[in-house]
Amino acid sequence: MDANAGSAALPVNQNATPDGGTETRTPQRRSLGALRMVWRELFKYPGRMAVAGLALLTTATSTLAIPYGFRQIVDQGFAEGADPSAIRWWFVMLLGVVTVLSVATAIRFYSVSWLGERVVADVRLRVQRHLLTLSPSFFEENSPKEIASRMTADTAVIETVVGTTVSVALRNAIMAIGGVAYLFVLAPHLTLGLVVAIPVVILPIAAFGRRLRVVARQSQDRVADIGATTSEVFGALRVVQAFNQEGRELERFSGAVERTFETGKRRIALRAVMTAVIMFLIFGSITVIMWRGAIGVAEGTITGGTIAAFVVTAGIVAGAFGSLTEVYGDLVRGAGAASRLAELLSEHPTISAPARPLALPSPGRGKLAFERVTFRYPSRPELAALHDFSLSIEPGETVAIVGPSGAGKSTLFQLAERFYDPQSGVIKIDGVPLTSADPSEIRRRIALVPQEGVLFAASARDNLRYGNWQADDEAIWHAARAANAERFLRELPQGLDTFLGEDGARLSGGQRQRLAIARALLRDAPILLLDEATSALDAESERLVQDALEHLMANRTTLVIAHRLATVRKADRIVVMDGGRIVEQGTHESLSQAGGLYARLASLQFDSDAVAAFSRSTNG
């Protein structure tokens, strides 16, 4: 995958659910080699693995010791004239084995599951740490939803592999091998018969199991459809009721419910048949063995205890083989999940610091220059978002960028933050080309106020400190005051500790903007990139935001994508862009009078009455 060539899109996740049916796309994905990444994580915990391994061995051997105990008890305990002390001894032994088995099972379960949880935690951390270094362009081409599914569902599959599958595989392999060996010791003839019978029992069960999993999956998908229909209807209940569509929506829902029922019916029918077949095969083979055994007992070639031990061991062996047939499928699913995570890890950041980054002058002056920059987004190589673009902004200057949609205004910000590198030309901060500096240094010189004040699901304090994690409460209140955010912050139920909730749903648009401004104030960077919100605010809120912006822009180099008349009028210079080029430059007065693109845009975009009044006043 070559992210630089703009083809960073990951293959679509085929199936990241832990419950089966993973269809991986490439043969390479089918190989279990992808699980190497998981083993490597696992081997970081050798002590825990040793405990798990020991417990595993103990449970497997003590499980096999149970039929041995049975044999002794039946042959000696139930025999006529048996010695009571011998009986006690064998029962005590059996209880001892059961105790060891129980304790070892608990230890095995805990250590193996611990490893599963730990490995998944480590993988999640590793992937997240890596993803945070990738450029925003990666997330344009790969949906965050898809990546989130890898972080949750795929890692859950890996947890199953480590926490269950591997343990099941090892334990059952030991029990199958040990069990068959013991069976041969007990009754070689019967065992030969059993060796033939096991595949006859196991194969149909495995085949049924696979079919059942597919149908179970379809069943789950239908249930998910019900969920989707429900959330859609209730999410838009006002529209549904306003258009009197309740009846139609119920019909649609009933369709989804009936389809779920039909799939469910197929699943339970299959399960019913499967149960009958399995019961017949299992109990049928036990009956046949017992029958052969009974003949052996009658002929005096075998003891009752041996038969008892044989049946119990055969059950254990059959169960072990049954479990082993499922292991491969689980491992393949795990390998698919691991390779999807490995893909994320192998993604190289397109933007990184040079080996020997140049230091930016300190303290920063705030000069920002674009020199003959031509830039095409990797995903749209045919279109130049900036075309031979040059613009130099002096320290402390405020430049307003105006232009129609798609002119390339936001692209300037993307390049100034070095989220992308241009194909030609250079961008400099304080005379240093961005490609020669450390990206984190560059970004430290910039405060960004996006159009929509982004709020994180955290306290108001942390949302503000996003600008500067070192800021104390005094600095926070100082910034809040300057951003006209103090009053509403003080009125929050727990002040700065108030949780702002996902998407900051508890704040109005204007309040969010002022919070974003306060955050940028705390950042206290020499360069300000301000994307003015287009959302209309009421007059009072608008005034508060404008006033806050003035505080923010003071003594800073400001590049503002302007949507407000007040902003362009205060700017030192207005740059009018179209098609990735500068088409006009000047002040509001000069550009309004020039009658070009700016004058046209201004009359549409800004408050037209105000522009008209302004034009009248300057003309007369």
Ligand SMILES: Nc1ncnc2c1ncn2[C@@H]1O[C@H](COP(=O)(O)OP(=O)(O)OP(=O)(O)O)[C@@H](O)[C@H]1O
């Ligand atoms: N991430 C992207 N990938 C591909 N093309 C993009 C991307 N972002 C913007 N473009 C394209 O680049 C051109 C410039 O876009 P840009 O966002 O800079 O315009 P803008 O002037 O900010 O527009 P608006 O005012 O609508 O936000 C447009 O043609 C746009 O379609």
